Amino acid sequence: MEALPENDPIPPVRLYRINAGSCNGCDVELATTASVARFDVERWGCRYSESPADADIVLITGPLTVRVRDKVLRLYGEVSEPKVTVAVGVCPISGGVFRDSYAVVGPIDRYLPVDINVPGCPPHPRALGAGIAKAATLWRERCGYTQPSPELASPGNYDGDAVAPTGLRGKMRFNAAACVGCRMCEHVCAGGAIRFDETDTGLHFTLWHNSCAFCGLCSHYCPTKALSVTDEWQMSHLQEDKYRLVEQGVVSxxxxxxxxxxxxxxxxxxxxxxxxxxxxxxxxxxxxxxxxxxxxxxxxxxx
Ligand code: SF4
Ligand code: SF4
Structure with missing residues (x-):
């Protein structure tokens, strides 16, 4: 696409949501970005569209079930180019706890190009806002707008004043010094997010945040509480970092x-x-x- 002049007015970025077999948890959180003032995406120049043909950014929830696959791909094809795709929640990113189900054909990046991932089960509305803001910036770049939107240039609009609510389950943290290598966490993790690799030097622990459903079971069953839940909710990232978002440690x-x-x-x-x-x-x-x-x-x- 030909670059647009710098002084062109920046149009609102239009969002379209596609449900690819979600439990609706992520969809409820997305609803807050359209209906709750402090999470409202209109504050940074975005608005929801009712038609895929009018959209610029596609937000996809759900693990992509067999039943809806063709409809999802058809709707996705109706969104005009250039578009930016956001996988919302752990299900479209990795399948989450449904990853080995006979009814699931995802993750979604097997079928279409994903640009931004917002992990979580479900993600906090602020994390959704941050992911949408990243997607809007990317879309404007693809369209050739050289001026960043003033709203998007200020992260405070979507995450600066965020305070995690009490009891929010976010990113898991691993403390190798407290781990005894019983591997109970790996056994109970329904998302398949945890893996131990045994080498000559020790047990290498890896937890993929893009598979973690924030259920907290690993921490619950860990005898020494080497795994703990944090309230870190901000994890939206580019697709190229999909496999880099990990928690690691070595029990030597x-x-x-x-x-x-x-x-x-x-x-x-x-x-x-x-x-x-x-x-x-x-x-x-x-x-x-x-x-x-x-x-x-x-x-x-x-x-
Ligand atoms: S993190 Fe906890 S549950 Fe997992 S292997 Fe270490 S001690 Fe066992
Ligand atoms: S919180 Fe622990 S058990 Fe639950 S999905 Fe995440 S890594 Fe697995």
């Missing part, structure tokens, strides 16, 4: 003080949970591998 192996074989260290948090008070004997046993621990315990009983 340590040598057994007796035989030298490697073992996972016993986190102090685990001792606090298991014993009311620690002793010299417990401190000594925690540096031993299971076999040496067993031998020494039996030796102690015999003595």
């Amino acid at each position: 192996f340590v040598p057994c003080t007796d035989c030298g074989s490697i073992l996972l260290p016993v986190a102090p948090e685990l001792l606090r949970v298991a014993y009311r008070e620690t002793s010299r004997e417990i401190e000594r046993l925690k540096t031993l591998c299971p076999e040496c621990r067993q031998k020494q315990s039996i030796g102690g009983i015999r003595r």
